Amino acid sequence: MGEEQWCLAVPRREAEGRRRRLLEEGFLDRRFHPRPEGDAILFPVTEEIPGAVRCEFETVPERIELPRHELVGGIAIMQENDPAGAERLLASRPSLETVLFPETAVEGEYRTRRFSVLAGVPTTRTRVTEYGHSFDVDLSLAYFSARLSTERQRVLGAMEEGERVLDMFAGVGPFAITLAGKAGLVVAADLNPTAVHLLIENIALNRAGNVIPVLADAAHLPRLGFPPFDRVVMNLPLAAPEFLPAAAALCRDGGTIHLYALQEQEGEYLPLIREVTDGEVAERQVRTYSPGRWHAVYDIVVEK
Numbered sequence: 001m002g003e004e005q006w007c008l009a010v011p012r013r014e015a016e017g018r019r020r021r022l023l024e025e026g027f028l029d030r031r032f033h034p035r036p037e038g039d040a041i042l043f044p045v046t047e048e049i050p051g052a053v054r055c056e057f058e059t060v061p062e063r064i065e066l067p068r069h070e071l072v073g074g075i076a077i078m079q080e081n082d083p084a085g086a087e088r089l090l091a092s093r094p095s096l097e098t099v100l101f102p103e104t105a106v107e108g109e110y111r112t113r114r115f116s117v118l119a120g121v122p123t124t125r126t127r128v129t130e131y132g133h134s135f136d137v138d139l140s141l142a143y144f145s146a147r148l149s150t151e152r153q154r155v156l157g158a159m160e161e162g163e164r165v166l167d168m169f170a171g172v173g174p175f176a177i178t179l180a181g182k183a184g185l186v187v188a189a190d191l192n193p194t195a196v197h198l199l200i201e202n203i204a205l206n207r208a209g210n211v212i213p214v215l216a217d218a219a220h221l222p223r224l225g226f227p228p229f230d231r232v233v234m235n236l237p238l239a240a241p242e243f244l245p246a247a248a249a250l251c252r253d254g255g256t257i258h259l260y261a262l263q264e265q266e267g268e269y270l271p272l273i274r275e276v277t278d279g280e281v282a283e284r285q286v287r288t289y290s291p292g293r294w295h296a297v298y299d300i301v302v303e304k
């Protein structure tokens with residue numbers, strides 16, 4: 001639908017110069033797009049200037065500036081405490097239910113954050129879909145990051161059918177349930193009871209009957225008598241290196257450990273890795289964390 005408006009017909013060859021002058025003089029009406037008509041361009045103008053006639057223009061849709069945010073299922077996490085921006089964000093995406101602002105950094109043993117609700121339904125719970133899997137998450141009670149989805153697919157791609165996998169820091173299960181697609185068996189452990197609760201729900205949700213949830217401190221896993229694993233995932237970037245001896249004890253000769261670590265120097269954890277095995281090590285950057293710090297993954301082949 002158009003709107004009737006004052007406009008100026010300018011021959012095409014003069015259009016660019018005239019457009020600039022209209023802009024400088026403040027006569028160009030920016031609510032509308034200029035449009036061609038025959039050999040002329042019709043410029044919408046703000047008032048009845050000499051030569052102006054009435055014509056119809058399509059209105060330019062208003063450009064809405066959206067605040068920076070990260071999407072996790074139906075929740076948007078904003079980086080600024082801006083309730084008006086949160087309302088705009090909520091209105092811009094029908095799939096969004098809630099806009100949150102993190103009141104704290106990721107903290108504590110359970111790696112969780114406290115949030116305040118900026119807009120929408122007051123909840124920190126949502127369902128995330130990732131490569132055909134669904135994960136119920138509660139962002140204030142158990143860790144979840146959608147940013148590792150590509151990494152989970154990379155590890156899945158490196159696996160052989162039927163492997164025995166251990167996820168030492170499983171959270172709500174995104175690694176464990178993704179890898180279960182190829183694995184014979186996945187043992188998924190976490191220290192946080194709410195994370196394990198959600199992990200159990202997610203096992204059911206994805207019918208991943210080959211995932212065994214375990215509520216345990218990873219340090220105790222070597223004492224539980226599991227036969228050696230083909231692959232061990234260690235996704236606790238701030239502290240996983242401490243658990244490397246336990247992981248090496250649980251991994252078979254020739255098996256692989258994926259060690260995620262937060263570091264400031266390339267090869268920072270190589271000396272520690274060399275204390276547990278002489279096997280092949282490949283190091284990659286997963287994502288940046290802060291200036292000068294990044295999440296790295298070490299793929300370690302265990303030689304015993």
Ligand SMILES: C[S@@+](CC[C@H](N)C(=O)[O-])C[C@H]1O[C@@H](n2cnc3c(N)ncnc32)[C@H](O)[C@@H]1O
Nearest residue numbers: 109110143144169170171190191192217218235
């Ligand atoms: C960074 S999160 C990773 C969760 C999951 N792998 C993911 O990608 O969403 C680390 C998890 O390790 C758990 N955790 C911390 N210390 C632990 C320990 N000593 N033993 C077992 N789990 C632990 C936390 O509760 C948290 O869920």
